[in-house]
Amino acid sequence: MQIHHYLKQFDIKPSVQRTAVMDYLMSYKTHPTIDEIYSYLSPFMPTLSKTTIYNTLNLFVEKGAVLQLAIDEKNARYDADISNHAHFKCKNCGKVYDLFDLKQELFAKPMLEGFDIHTVELSYSGICGSCKGMN
Amino acid sequence: MQIHHYLKQFDIKPSVQRTAVMDYLMSYKTHPTIDEIYSYLSPFMPTLSKTTIYNTLNLFVEKGAVLQLAIDEKNARYDADISNHAHFKCKNCGKVYDLFDLKQELFAKPMLEGFDIHTVELSYSGICGSCKGMN
């Protein structure tokens, strides 16, 4: 689907900058930080401001088009895949992996008296395969 | 159990400051921020430095005596309860609740090729009971 139409589904006006950010997020599923997104797009859009990246992602998150991950204590990370999946962060290299092959039950929103649950975030941490081979 | 002995189990030397921080965390299960811990203890320990609170909690987390929660994007929050439980953060008031009555299966560490999983963090967000009644 066109990114234009995708953004409109979330009630987001598809400006050039917003489209570029969403395009990047959908192409590079690396859970990038603001800085990584800015560094990639900046050469293609010389007048681009980092503030715009902040504004854009805050809007995306507000509208539910993108997930803001809390898995990295240092920087916010963003994920355009809003389907049920978990994340794994390697304590050694810091890379964030997607974990798709988990039981869907893990993402169920429990029915609890006094809590209106909107979102579920499931995060694991440890050592990834590439780092385990080393040191 | 004495807090002294509890800290020693994690290979942490029980200084006055460290004992006070752990005591606070075990008494007030509010998932406090560094600032909240400092503000509470400071009147009782006039020479206390906020850097010490940072040092202490980084040590506690390293040694596995305390969990650092990523549920709050603004500040790190800490939890001395290291048993399996989830958290719920109210989008309205910001309060972080403990959720104990969930299936233990949710906290299982999945066996996945190429991932050595050490920790599991399960977080929910939405609107809490007190906030739902309002506005």
Place this chain on the structure above:
DNA sequence: ATATATCTTTGTAATGATTATAACTTTGTA
């Protein structure tokens, strides 16, 4: 088509959490 209002982007400055550093204090040990 033009004027006007609204929305979006931009650059700079401010804020605020966390870490680095170095001096000082306490603790443990010979």
Place this chain on the structure above:
DNA sequence: TACAAAGTTATAATCATTACAAAGATATAT
């Protein structure tokens, strides 16, 4: 007691994020 190691403190530096105001782009009504 003297010395070394560990812990604490205060200050300064760093760095992610937000606030703000001006400039630019877009949409609407006349």
